[in-house]
Amino acid sequence: MIKEKIPVGISDFEKIREERCYYVDKTALIREFLEKGAAEVTLITRPRRFGKTLALSMMASFFDIRRDSRPIFEGLEILSERQLCAKWMNQWPVVFLSFKNVDGMDFLYAYGQLEYEISCLFEKHRYLLESKNISVPEAELFEKIRNRQGSAVEVSRSLQLLMQLLNRYCGKKVILLLDEYDVPLSKASTYNYYSEMLEIIRAMMITSLKDNDTLQFAIVSGCLKVSKESIFTGANNFVSDTITASRLDEYFGFTQKDLDRILRDAGAEKHMEEVKRWYDGYHFGECDVYCPWDVMNYLRDLQKNPEAKPVEYWRNTSDNAIIRSFIDYAGSSITGKLEVLLSGGYIVEPIEENLTYDYLHSSEENLWSVLYLTGYLTRVREQELKACLPRGSVALVIPNEEVREIFAATIVRWFGENARTWNRKALFDAVWEGDTAVINEEMNRLLRKTISYHDYREDYYHAFLAGIFAGAGYMVESNREHGEGRSDIVISDSENGRVAIFEAKCSRTPEDMEPDCDRALHQMAERGYAKDYEDTFRQVLCYGIAFYKKRCCVEMQA
Missing domain, CATH: 3.40.50.300 (P-loop containing nucleotide triphosphate hydrolases)
Structure with missing residues (x-):
C-alpha cells in the first residue's frame, strides 16, 4: 500500500x-x-x-x-x-x-x-x-x-x-x-x-x-x-x-502502463477493471489515457478504505455546467443523439478545433466540439469504425462510466426543471381525485418526453417524480422515514389538508409492472407509511407506481 x-x-x-x-x-x-x-x-x-x-x-x-x-x-x-x-x-x-x-x-x-x-x-x-x-x-x-x-x-x-x-x-x-x-x-x-x-x-x-x-x-x-x-x-x-x-x-493523463504501476504500488490490482470502466476511454493522439484527477482521487480513497468503489469525482466541479448549457441550448432537438450516447453508441459530428468563446453557443456543431475538446466526449478510433467518416467529422462516444453518470444526472435535473413549465393540471387533479386511469395516461405522456437511458434505476424515476411536482405549490419530500420504512416521494398539499405518497419500483420487464405495483402497495401497507399523516391530513392517498423504461403503471391503495 x-x-x-x-x-x-x-x-x-x-x-x-x-x-x-x-x-x-x-x-x-x-x-x-x-x-x-x-x-x-x-x-x-x-x-x-x-x-x-x-x-x-x-x-x-x-x-x-x-x-x-x-x-x-x-x-x-x-x-x-x-x-x-x-x-x-x-x-x-x-x-x-x-x-x-x-x-x-x-x-x-x-x-x-x-x-x-x-x-x-x-x-x-x-x-x-x-x-x-x-x-x-x-x-x-x-x-x-x-x-x-x-x-x-x-x-x-x-x-x-x-x-x-x-x-x-x-x-x-x-x-x-x-x-x-x-x-x-x-x-x-x-x-x-x-x-x-x-x-x-x-x-x-x-x-x-x-x-x-x-x-x-x-x-x-x-x-x-x-x-x-x-x-x-x-x-x-x-x-x-x-x-x-x-x-x-x-504526458497528459495516465497511460495503461502508468495505471498498472499505480495499482501495483497501491496493492489494488483487483480494482483494475473498475478503474478502466470508470476513468479510461480518452483517446489523445495515438494514446489511450485515464483522467489523472479521477485516478488520484480514487487512490486516496483506497488509502482510507481498500474496498472503496469508484465514484464521479468530476460531478461536483463547475466544469459540468458545459453539459447543462449545451442541453439548455439544444433541448429536445438533440434527444435522439443523447439517447444513442447514453446507450453506449456513437454519433458522427463535424468538429471545429479553432473556436472563440463568444461563439461557442452559436450552433449545435460548436457545442459538440466543446464537449469533445473538454473531455465529456472522446473519439472512436477510425480502425474501430466500419464506415468512412466525412472529412472534418469525428465519431463521438462517452468515454467512461463517470461521464455517463454525469450526463444522466444533468439530464434528469434538466428534465425536472423543465417539467415545471408543462401543463400538469390534469395530472394533479387526477392524483387528488384518485383517478389512476388519468394518472397513468398523464405519467406515460410525460415519460415519452424524457431522454432514454440504458441504465434505468429507481433514483432516475425518483428524480422524475420529484421534478413533476416541484415548483407547483406542493411540498415534495424524497425518501422520508416514517412507519417502519422510507417512502420514495411524498407530495403534501397542506392548504387543502391532503397528501399523496408514492412508492416506486423499477421493473425488469413490461410484464412485471402490474405485480411490482402490487408489491409497492403491499410494502406501504405493511410498513405503515400512511400512519404519520392520518392525524394531520384529512385525505391520505397511497400510490404504487412501477416503471419500465419510458412506461409506467400506477395503482392506488383502496
Whole structure:
C-alpha cells in the first residue's frame, strides 16, 4: 500500500517533491519537447484536470536559472539525460504565469484577479529592481504593476516588460510558460464581458509572443484552441498540440502502463477493471489515457478504505455546467443523439478545433466540439469504425462510466426543471381525485418526453417524480422515514389538508409492472407509511407506481 501522501489538488511540482508526495514520473515530457524541435510558441490543449498546470510547474522548476532543482528531480527519468540537463537544467530565465484563478461575475472583479496574479509574479522578480541595467522609468513602471497601480495598457504589456528585464539581467533569452490562458475568456463569455477581457488577453499574448527578441520559446496551455485570428494574431512559428493531433499524448493523463504501476504500488490490482470502466476511454493522439484527477482521487480513497468503489469525482466541479448549457441550448432537438450516447453508441459530428468563446453557443456543431475538446466526449478510433467518416467529422462516444453518470444526472435535473413549465393540471387533479386511469395516461405522456437511458434505476424515476411536482405549490419530500420504512416521494398539499405518497419500483420487464405495483402497495401497507399523516391530513392517498423504461403503471391503495 502506498504510504506517501496522494497529492489531490496539488499542482505545484516542487511542493509535491519536497513533501515526498506520490508522483507519477512525467519528466520525459521535457526531453520529448526539446528533442522534437520546440517551436517558438507551442499551444497545448487538453481538458481540465489532465495535469497541464503540474506539467508547466515541473518545466519551470527544471529550466529556471535562479533555482538548483537537481535534488527535487533526483530519481526521475529526465536526470538520465546528462547532456540535455547540462544544456537546459537551471540555465534559463523563466516567466511562469497561471491564469486559472482569473475569473469573476463581472469584468472589474476578474480584471482585479488578473492584476493580483501579475502583481504576485512581479513580486517574485523584485530582485530585478537592484539591477544596474534597469532604467528609472522601467523601475517606476515595475513598481506600479507590482503595487497594482498600472493602467490597463501597462498591465497588458507587463509580460513584455518583465521578459526584457530578465533578458538584460541574465544575459539570456527567456522561457515563457502560460498556464490555462483561456480560463479568463471562458468566464468572461459566461458572464457577458468577453470583449473587454479578450482585449486584455490578446494584448498580453501579442506583446509577449510576437516579434519578441527576448523570447527563447513559449509554452501556452489551455482547454480550447481559441482561434488564432482572435488571440494569437501574428505569433511567429506557432504550433498546436491538441487531443486530435498530438506528439505529447502520453504526458497528459495516465497511460495503461502508468495505471498498472499505480495499482501495483497501491496493492489494488483487483480494482483494475473498475478503474478502466470508470476513468479510461480518452483517446489523445495515438494514446489511450485515464483522467489523472479521477485516478488520484480514487487512490486516496483506497488509502482510507481498500474496498472503496469508484465514484464521479468530476460531478461536483463547475466544469459540468458545459453539459447543462449545451442541453439548455439544444433541448429536445438533440434527444435522439443523447439517447444513442447514453446507450453506449456513437454519433458522427463535424468538429471545429479553432473556436472563440463568444461563439461557442452559436450552433449545435460548436457545442459538440466543446464537449469533445473538454473531455465529456472522446473519439472512436477510425480502425474501430466500419464506415468512412466525412472529412472534418469525428465519431463521438462517452468515454467512461463517470461521464455517463454525469450526463444522466444533468439530464434528469434538466428534465425536472423543465417539467415545471408543462401543463400538469390534469395530472394533479387526477392524483387528488384518485383517478389512476388519468394518472397513468398523464405519467406515460410525460415519460415519452424524457431522454432514454440504458441504465434505468429507481433514483432516475425518483428524480422524475420529484421534478413533476416541484415548483407547483406542493411540498415534495424524497425518501422520508416514517412507519417502519422510507417512502420514495411524498407530495403534501397542506392548504387543502391532503397528501399523496408514492412508492416506486423499477421493473425488469413490461410484464412485471402490474405485480411490482402490487408489491409497492403491499410494502406501504405493511410498513405503515400512511400512519404519520392520518392525524394531520384529512385525505391520505397511497400510490404504487412501477416503471419500465419510458412506461409506467400506477395503482392506488383502496
